[in-house]
Amino acid sequence: MSLLEIQGLTKAFGGLLAVNDVTFSIEAGGIDAVIGPNGAGKTTLFNLISGAHPPTAGTVTFAGTHLTGLSPHKVAACGVVRTFQLVRLFGEMSAEENVRVGFHLSTRGGAWSALGRSRRMRAEEVEIAAKARELLALVGLSDRAETPASQLTYGQQRLLEIARAVAAGPRLLLLDEPAAGLDTAETDALAEIIRAINRRGVTILLIEHDMRLVMGIARRIVVLDFGRKIADGTPEAVARDPAVLEAYLGTTETALHA
């Protein structure tokens, strides 16, 4: 059984079919990508999977559980965690505290435990502080732990958001254009980080415009255009697919390498 199964997924905004009868599945353990021109419905697809929008039709099944209709925090609790195209950090908090929020699902305790400050709770705080530092190291932000998130550079903010998402313990991590706004060196570093996260056993699905990144790390690519799936396969197969070349990359193969 696939980790994620998307069946006939459709989302209509008024008369516009942002996502139109999309079906595909994701196997556990890989790095897959969804590509497509602007407005192809990629982010809407993520919003449907993560529960931000209810679909008009179709189903999303994750590890045998129906995600369709679940609110976003419940989808996260099922093990599907996303990042955002426009980075959404908790700007007033330090980088480390942002990551600590990520441990919300794996920790316990509400207002009463906060007031009591039990031994167990303090031990848990120490533990997640150490884990948060470890994740900051993973994305190369160890020396920025105390910096308020809003004062990080754009590239650092993207990496922090990824570290925070990994803290939430996803089985499937949805990355929405993680390389947007990054320069070449930063993108190369990002590719390594994504691979490192994948090696920890996290399945990754990313939306990306940066073809160099996608072709470099994705095992398999789903192509959307005007809400429809027009191709699905290995990077090599997709790059040669005439429908993709025409709809997305232009009409000649050279466009792909431009």
Added chain:
Amino acid sequence: MTSLASISPERATARRRLPAMLLVACAAIAVIVAFGGYFVTVVCFAAIYALFVSGLNLFMGYTGQVSFGQNAFAALGGYATAVLTTRLHLDPLAALVCGALLSAAIAAAVGYPTLRLRGHYLAMATLALGLIAYEVAVQWNGLTQGYMGISGIPGLGFAGFEIDNERLQAIVLLAIAALGMGAAVRLRRSRFGRALGAIAGSEEAAQALGVDVTRYKLWAFVIAAVYASIAGSLMAQYVGFVSPEVFGLSMVVLGFTMLYVGGIGNVSGPLIGALIVEALPQAVSGLKDYQDLVYGVGLLVILIYAPKGLAAVDRGVPFKPGSKS
């Protein structure tokens, strides 16, 4: 290693500041004992308001929501104390607890549908809450005695023991305010507080990390209501009288002024704001006709030169929950 890791920067700062804070507390008590008189009254009101504003700060500063209706819960606490002590001759402390429980229950019931609203809509809905409380206080003659209000409320105290020394009252009220602010610090520096801060930062991101935003907003609203209710009860006990006007819209305006002058999102902001806003009119009262003008200009100057509140002035940058200071 463990002991190093367990002291987060904000805690280290708090520890460094502890001696200074104790000194300020001792100085305040010494001044109270030495001066007495109207100064003590100002301190008492400031302490009560500090508690009220701490609750508001939790909901607005930490959680990033807005409420113009916290006076409704202060009224609930105040009237609960008034009715329970004068009619049923309940102990003032027991009446305060009853009021707080009643406020929590009503906040939960009202908050559940209301907190779906955001921004201006939430502001309007909560404003209505305060207006409804006011109308109920005016119209429910049998219970509240309408505009007349209820007088003869027993003073601060418990178990038959009443604190009638004004200086002692000020110290007790300050201690209660300190307790309330200490609780706010603990709430903020926890998984619970981080979830509130996450909601203030980005609701979508908080949800994506598994935070049940609706539930945490409701908790913040209920806790803020409990703070307001306790402040209302203490007000009733301290003044010995409640009327609809005591918990009117002016309380909301005063609370907001204190929150912004002191520093929203800052733990010590409510106390600083409450002291300044309570003391400023007294300090300029000698100016007769011009006192309102000078008071207004004074507040403006503070907000221009300390836009993040007075509590954040020494740090150059605003101390927001969780950030390094």
